[in-house]
Amino acid sequence: MSNSTKPPSGLGFSTLAIHSHQAPDSQFGAVIPPIYQTTTFAQTDAGVLTGGYDYARCGNPTRAALEGALADLEGTALPGHIAGLAFASGVGALSTLCMALLKPGDHLLVGDDVYGGTYRFLTKVFQHYGVEVSFIAMSDAASVEPHLKPNTKMMFLETPSNPLLKLVDLASVIGLAQTKGITTCVDNTFASPYLQNPFVHGADIILHSTTKYIGGHSDVIGGALIVNNDADLAERLRFHQKTVGATPDPFASWLTLRGLKTLGVRMDRHCHNALTLAQWLEQHPLVEHVVYPGLPSHPQHPLAKRQMPKGFGGMMGLQVKGGEAEARTLMKTTKLFTLAESLGGVESLIEHPATMTHASLEKPVREAIGIHDNLVRISVGIEDVADLQADLEQALQAACRSMATV
Numbered sequence: 001m002s003n004s005t006k007p008p009s010g011l012g013f014s015t016l017a018i019h020s021h022q023a024p025d026s027q028f029g030a031v032i033p034p035i036y037q038t039t040t041f042a043q044t045d046a047g048v049l050t051g052g053y054d055y056a057r058c059g060n061p062t063r064a065a066l067e068g069a070l071a072d073l074e075g076t077a078l079p080g081h082i083a084g085l086a087f088a089s090g091v092g093a094l095s096t097l098c099m100a101l102l103k104p105g106d107h108l109l110v111g112d113d114v115y116g117g118t119y120r121f122l123t124k125v126f127q128h129y130g131v132e133v134s135f136i137a138m139s140d141a142a143s144v145e146p147h148l149k150p151n152t153k154m155m156f157l158e159t160p161s162n163p164l165l166k167l168v169d170l171a172s173v174i175g176l177a178q179t180k181g182i183t184t185c186v187d188n189t190f191a192s193p194y195l196q197n198p199f200v201h202g203a204d205i206i207l208h209s210t211t212k213y214i215g216g217h218s219d220v221i222g223g224a225l226i227v228n229n230d231a232d233l234a235e236r237l238r239f240h241q242k243t244v245g246a247t248p249d250p251f252a253s254w255l256t257l258r259g260l261k262t263l264g265v266r267m268d269r270h271c272h273n274a275l276t277l278a279q280w281l282e283q284h285p286l287v288e289h290v291v292y293p294g295l296p297s298h299p300q301h302p303l304a305k306r307q308m309p310k311g312f313g314g315m316m317g318l319q320v321k322g323g324e325a326e327a328r329t330l331m332k333t334t335k336l337f338t339l340a341e342s343l344g345g346v347e348s349l350i351e352h353p354a355t356m357t358h359a360s361l362e363k364p365v366r367e368a369i370g371i372h373d374n375l376v377r378i379s380v381g382i383e384d385v386a387d388l389q390a391d392l393e394q395a396l397q398a399a400c401r402s403m404a405t406v
């Protein structure tokens with residue numbers, strides 16, 4: 001498997017994750033792609049490159065291995081090293097995407113419950129660039145169509161969303177965009193390429209915060225853009241990648257690639273643990289409501305089954321009986337679930353959207369979209385599920401006792 005060609009077709013997901021663009025190093029046979037911790041590369045004559053690289057912001061072999069593997073996992077139709085672009089963070093990928101593809105006077109359609117950092121970039125930074133942005137409910141084509149304008153250039157979709165795990169019907173919304181010649185970008189961070197494949201539905205670009213499930217070990221920040229089938233679009237993004245400069249260093253690229261190798265087995269366990277806990281919590285007398293796409297009680301469960309056939313991910317929302325005080329007691333009392341922002345790592349995390357990740361929304365706005373004060377968000381890790389269940393049980397009991405004493 002040479003580093004610049006497509007791997008043989010028909011390989012399974014985990015085989016690709018482990019081998020794609022990761023052939024043993026040609027010089028010493030290193031089985032794992034080396035960390036090429038260098039800023040520059042020797043040239044044999046002015047402008048004649050030894051191995052295709054000149055300056056490490058523009059490209060380096062460690063980053064190229066990650067880019068190619070990610071692109072192959074998302075099922076690009078292009079060679080992986082052309083279609084995949086790695087960034088220093090998810091928002092680095094987003095800001096580069098917007099700078100590359102939008103100009104003053106263009107209109108961008110975005111889901112109204114996208115990641116908070118996406119919202120912040122578009123409303124606090126990109127608003128100065130003369131691009132019109134509309135945040136809309138984006139469940140399917142019928143909800144999007146009334147918001148189209150003649151100058152609509154791009155749609156940015158995120159599914160499942162955060163923290164309420166609402167879904168966008170990708171086939172329906174992307175189908176509408178295609179009839180109007182509108183570019184689509186799907187933020188596939190929550191599902192990961194293992195559970196959801198936006199290119200199957202015709203998406204033009206996929207965005208990842210590799211910080212989450214792809215890296216998977218809460219030890220490296222990173223982002224990616226992957227292009228479906230348009231080589232000119234990929235080249236335009238690659239020009240902006242090196243020119244805007246939000247690129248990952250070789251060590252970050254290497255850590256992310258190491259995490260990526262086990263994505264399939266980790267996602268299977270995340271899904272199993274989350275579904276087990278969701279089914280148990282839904283019956284629990286101290287729980288008011290559970291939000292998880294894998295439960296028949298989720299309003300878009302049939303869509304979730306179609307769009308994420310291998311599993312429903314590791315994220316869930318949980319409303320405890322009571323209010324903010326009970327939610328706080330629950331989060332303070334868990335011993336295995338760490339109270340922290342972020343998600344997608346091997347360890348379980350718990351957080352309070354109303355005062356942490358989504359505190360920038362005013363209370364009436366939060367309540368209107370369903371982020372109540374008794375809602376906690378859980379990133380279910382890959383520990384033994386019986387231990388996670390016991391930990392939540394003792395914390396729910398503590399929350400209940402705190403309720404009884406007020």
Ligand SMILES: *Cc1c(COP(=O)(O)O)cnc(C)c1O
Nearest residue numbers: 089090091115117189209211222
């Ligand atoms: C975390 C996250 C981002 C931003 O990624 P960073 O790596 O933190 O910059 C974007 N989208 C989603 C869905 C996220 O969860």
